[in-house]
Amino acid sequence: MPIDPSPRSVSVLIPLALPAPYDYEVPAGLIAEEGAYVIVPLGAQQMLGVVWGPGTGEVDAKRLKPVLEVLDAPPMPAALRRFVDWIAAYTLNPRGSVLRLALRAPGALEPQRMRTAYRLADARPARMTPARLRVVERASDGFARTARELAEEAGVSDGVVRGLIEAASLLPVDLPTEAPFPEPDIGAREKALSPEQSAAASVLRARVEAGRFATLLLDGVTGSGKTEVYFEAVAEALARGKQALILLPEIALTSQFLDRFEARFGCKPAEWHSELSQRERRRVWRGVAEGRARVVVGARSALFLPFSDLGLIVVDEEHEAAFKQEEGVIYHARDMAVVRASLGDFPIVLSSATPSLETVVNAQLGRYERVVLPERHGTAELPEIAAIDMREEPPERGRWLSPRLVSEIVEALGRGEQAMLFLNRRGYAPLTLCRTCGHRIECPQCSSWLVEHRFRRELVCHHCGYTAPVPKACPSCGAEEALVACGPGVERIAEEIAERFPEARIAVLSSDNLRGPQSHEEVFRAIEAREIDIIVGTQIVAKGHHFPWLTLVGVVDADLGLENGDLRAAERTFQLLQQVAGRAGRAERRGRVFLQTYMPEHGVMRALVSGDRDRFLDREAAARERLGHPPFGRLVGVVLSSENAAQAQKFAREMARAAPQAEGVSVLGPAPAPLAMLRGRTRLRFLVKSARNINVQAYMQAWLSALKVPGSVRIAVDVDPYSFL
Numbered sequence: 001m002p003i004d005p006s007p008r009s010v011s012v013l014i015p016l017a018l019p020a021p022y023d024y025e026v027p028a029g030l031i032a033e034e035g036a037y038v039i040v041p042l043g044a045q046q047m048l049g050v051v052w053g054p055g056t057g058e059v060d061a062k063r064l065k066p067v068l069e070v071l072d073a074p075p076m077p078a079a080l081r082r083f084v085d086w087i088a089a090y091t092l093n094p095r096g097s098v099l100r101l102a103l104r105a106p107g108a109l110e111p112q113r114m115r116t117a118y119r120l121a122d123a124r125p126a127r128m129t130p131a132r133l134r135v136v137e138r139a140s141d142g143f144a145r146t147a148r149e150l151a152e153e154a155g156v157s158d159g160v161v162r163g164l165i166e167a168a169s170l171l172p173v174d175l176p177t178e179a180p181f182p183e184p185d186i187g188a189r190e191k192a193l194s195p196e197q198s199a200a201a202s203v204l205r206a207r208v209e210a211g212r213f214a215t216l217l218l219d220g221v222t223g224s225g226k227t228e229v230y231f232e233a234v235a236e237a238l239a240r241g242k243q244a245l246i247l248l249p250e251i252a253l254t255s256q257f258l259d260r261f262e263a264r265f266g267c268k269p270a271e272w273h274s275e276l277s278q279r280e281r282r283r284v285w286r287g288v289a290e291g292r293a294r295v296v297v298g299a300r301s302a303l304f305l306p307f308s309d310l311g312l313i314v315v316d317e318e319h320e321a322a323f324k325q326e327e328g329v330i331y332h333a334r335d336m337a338v339v340r341a342s343l344g345d346f347p348i349v350l351s352s353a354t355p356s357l358e359t360v361v362n363a364q365l366g367r368y369e370r371v372v373l374p375e376r377h378g379t380a381e382l383p384e385i386a387a388i389d390m391r392e393e394p395p396e397r398g399r400w401l402s403p404r405l406v407s408e409i410v411e412a413l414g415r416g417e418q419a420m421l422f423l424n425r426r427g428y429a430p431l432t433l434c435r436t437c438g439h440r441i442e443c444p445q446c447s448s449w450l451v452e453h454r455f456r457r458e459l460v461c462h463h464c465g466y467t468a469p470v471p472k473a474c475p476s477c478g479a480e481e482a483l484v485a486c487g488p489g490v491e492r493i494a495e496e497i498a499e500r501f502p503e504a505r506i507a508v509l510s511s512d513n514l515r516g517p518q519s520h521e522e523v524f525r526a527i528e529a530r531e532i533d534i535i536v537g538t539q540i541v542a543k544g545h546h547f548p549w550l551t552l553v554g555v556v557d558a559d560l561g562l563e564n565g566d567l568r569a570a571e572r573t574f575q576l577l578q579q580v581a582g583r584a585g586r587a588e589r590r591g592r593v594f595l596q597t598y599m600p601e602h603g604v605m606r607a608l609v610s611g612d613r614d615r616f617l618d619r620e621a622a623a624r625e626r627l628g629h630p631p632f633g634r635l636v637g638v639v640l641s642s643e644n645a646a647q648a649q650k651f652a653r654e655m656a657r658a659a660p661q662a663e664g665v666s667v668l669g670p671a672p673a674p675l676a677m678l679r680g681r682t683r684l685r686f687l688v689k690s691a692r693n694i695n696v697q698a699y700m701q702a703w704l705s706a707l708k709v710p711g712s713v714r715i716a717v718d719v720d721p722y723s724f725l
């Protein structure tokens with residue numbers, strides 16, 4: 001067949017906020033297949049892009065700019081490209097902005113740097129010295145080493161090694177600078193599964209074996225062995241030559257988890273999270289693209305890795321709000337993982353002890369297959385949960401722990417066990433108030449109070465990070481010694497504990513005093529080793545940890561999450577407290593949990609005490625259905641913000657007028673956002689509600705594309721919002 005001599009054109013998507021790919025010419029001699037990473041000119045710049053498909057022909061072929069270079073990397077798989085398109089359309093973002101999420105490994109597209117090592121040649125030097133002989137002996141095992149390593153191991157100077165290189169007795173070889181990925185050993189299981197676990201595992205295995213899209217809900221109480229069970233699905237994917245991805249909420253990505261993986265598969269998995277060095281990112285990205293990295297354990301952004309042959313995704317703690325990316329491209333990683341699995345036509349496992357209402361409803365409707373593990377593994381039993389009515393059993397003045405909880409702690413410590421107090425509030429006190437004039441210290445840039453952090457001796461804004469020293473006098477009336485800390489944060493609870501139990505060894509766990517996974521690990525190890533008696537922590541302690549000696553959990557303020565009355569407040573409070581409760585009594589000793597509450601009659605408290613989760617979820621579902629809330633209806637949040645309050649308000653009114661009329665869609669707002677000011681920007685909200693069968697994206701497109709947004713105004717669109725601040 002004659003070769004087509006005319007220049008071919010391709011469309012190239014560039015990772016900038018661009019809605020569509022641009023056409024480029026492929027010069028003779030270059031091969032730019034679909035998915036290829038290329039360098040193209042854009043204006044005066046050269047940009048990285050990805051070949052998205054054939055040229056669209058929208059630009060005259062004679063005016064096309066050429067592709068400058070095709071990079072040496074496996075092309076981006078079609079499933080990932082379609083995933084980028086899908087997310088862009090669903091979340092109403094430019095495709096280029098979504099593509100950027102898939103290119104977050106600087107340097108991954110450049111050839112790997114090599115280091116020079118040396119191995120022994122057949123030729124011996126004309127002049128052999130004792131020093132040279134030592135080097136030759138060292139190198140005779142056939143392994144390549146750097147000049148430095150050879151000199152050190154043989155105990156000779158660098159000059160000796162150099163002499164042997166010059167004499168061609170040592171030959172240079174290029175070695176990769178990066179560590180290889182170990183091959184997981186699917187036969188390495190140490191733990192035998194219980195019959196229930198085996199049954200659950202075989203359902204999962206069968207779906208992986210079938211190799212088709214299917215969503216499975218692995219619904220098992222805390223401690224039932226969900227991890228062990230889904231590891232079997234991972235093993236099955238590996239046995240079929242596929243890659244597997246385990247998505248975890250970032251803070252659950254602990255070395256405890258990696259150790260468990262290693263116990264099952266004989267090696268560590270590849271990791272992907274925000275604390276990786278650039279070098280590690282490059283290594284993992286490249287390893288995934290080339291199929292060398294077989295299993296990745298990662299935070300939500302791992303969804304955008306260029307897996308060459310992905311065959312399974314597991315989303316652990318699927319109910320976690322941390323899977324929602326709230327900035328930039330706003331997406332829910334759990335939902336997008338399901339989309340990814342459907343595009344790649346392979347199964348996905350959603351695992352949780354407290355699955356989200358969305359997922360439970362999908363299971364009830366038969367869209368997801370439910371696999372249940374009803375009991376804790378081995379002899380461990382679920383903890384007993386009781387409410388303490390704070391109206392009946394209040395703490396002493398200026399204290400936060402009720403007498404009953406305190407005496408339970410005394411008893412637990414007396415038995416040599418550990419206690420944990422949970423309060424989902426960082427810092428010492430959420431509000432600083434002037435006793436003289438009533439002034440409340442607020443953030444100058446946000447409509448929120450500054451939170452006192454006593455360890456750091458600062459007032460901190462939890463929204464923008466603004467900090468200020470704690471003032472001596474009231475900034476408003478000048479009264480001295482008049483400022484009081486109102487309400488407790490974890491630091492204040494730790495203070496009370498230290499006063500009440502001066503002998504006890506206390507650990508405070510919150511994101512403020514634990515930076516990076518390393519320091520977490522130290523504390524967790526200390527807890528496991530029983531070097532700690534009482535743990536005081538925020539939600540950091542709620543997730544996935546296994547502390548065999550922890551038998552008592554006290555929730556300091558069980559009502560806290562119910563205060564912000566958004567549509568998931570009850571569901572989330574239930575999930576969080578159930579997870580916290582699940583930390584207690586995970587080994588032989590039974591756990592006890594106390595919830596301090598002013599609303600013991602509230603549905604959430606009742607469900608926790610009775611353990612009747614399904615009834616609680618049924619009622620929640622019924623209420624949401626009545627209101628047309630998700631998952632029975634659709635929501636889109638729109639936040640517009642500006643440094644200029646008047647302009648924000650004016651534009652919000654314009655936007656409201658421009659909202660198209662459509663059957664089954666209602667637009668609420670504009671209203672000042674609950675967080676009415678953030679980082680100096682005034683914020684207003686709309687909430688779009690629609691029935692489930694409505695294409696709400698099309699509605700939003702029609703609305704947004706007709707707007708002329710002033711330069712000072714920013715619009716953030718949040719499809720399926722979880723935050724209503």
Ligand code: ADP
Pocket residue numbers: 191192193194197220221222223224225226227228229377546
């Ligand atoms: P979940 O994820 O459901 O909370 P895990 O998988 O963390 O439960 O298991 C809870 C604890 O029980 C872990 O320490 C785990 O090692 C242990 N475990 C679970 N299944 C087994 C088993 N079959 N054999 C031995 N230990 C197990």
Ligand code: ZN
Pocket residue numbers: 443444445446448461462463464465466679
């Ligand atoms: Zn602030």
